[in-house]
Amino acid sequence: GEDVEQSLFLSVREGDSSVINCTYTDSSSTYLYWYKQEPGAGLQLLTYIFSNMDMKQDQRLTVLLNKKDKHLSLRIADTQTGDSAIYFCAEGKNDKLIFGTGTRLQVFP
Amino acid sequence: DSGVTQTPKHLITATGQRVTLRCSPRSGDLSVYWYQQSLDQGLQFLIHYYNGEERAKGNILERFSAQQFPDLHSELNLSSLELGDSALYFCASSVAQGGRNPSTDTQYFGPGTRLTVL
Numbered sequence: 001g002e003d004v005e006q007s008l009f010l011s012v013r014e015g016d017s018s019v020i021n022c023t024y025t026d027s028s029s030t031y032l033y034w035y036k037q038e039p040g041a042g043l044q045l046l047t048y049i050f051s052n053m054d055m056k057q058d059q060r061l062t063v064l065l066n067k068k069d070k071h072l073s074l075r076i077a078d079t080q081t082g083d084s085a086i087y088f089c090a091e092g093k094n095d096k097l098i099f100g101t102g103t104r105l106q107v108f109p
Numbered sequence: 110d111s112g113v114t115q116t117p118k119h120l121i122t123a124t125g126q127r128v129t130l131r132c133s134p135r136s137g138d139l140s141v142y143w144y145q146q147s148l149d150q151g152l153q154f155l156i157h158y159y160n161g162e163e164r165a166k167g168n169i170l171e172r173f174s175a176q177q178f179p180d181l182h183s184e185l186n187l188s189s190l191e192l193g194d195s196a197l198y199f200c201a202s203s204v205a206q207g208g209r210n211p212s213t214d215t216q217y218f219g220p221g222t223r224l225t226v227l
Contacts, residue, residue, distance in 0.1 A: 099152040
């Protein structure tokens, strides 16, 4: 099927690291993406990873890819209150993106 | 600001009515994608146009249609509206087509149109 799965909620303390997990479906997907959606706003592309990579780091963001298990994760270092949002993983498949269910990240002081 | 614009921001209408949502892609982008975000279905791909031609269809109802005009803006038409059509409708654009190469296929999303059907 086309279900990309994520846990629904994550709550972390400000300054800690957040890890958001995603399980995707299609091993032939070439690129995997992370998007952020703040309340009342559209989706903002955070980062992406090519499927032949294991890891990609971009400032506070680290993406890990386990292609064998079809598992993708996004680690946010030094999480801030401004990181509170819904995070979507997505797999690029032909002409469309298949999105996960979204993880709501709540950061508390 | 992604550079993708959508109008209107909010739309409230009654069941049975017809509405048109409009999207202007980023300058230079040839592809436009439409997505629906609802509480029960999540974020679902509806349809993709590239340079005026339909390229891919997702879970788009027959009551819905879209087109992309020569100036590359796109419209999503929703007719015979039902309560369940209430959702956020997003438009995204990319330079090229497909999800294979982020340098040309990365999709940039507009702020969305919130449709409420009463």
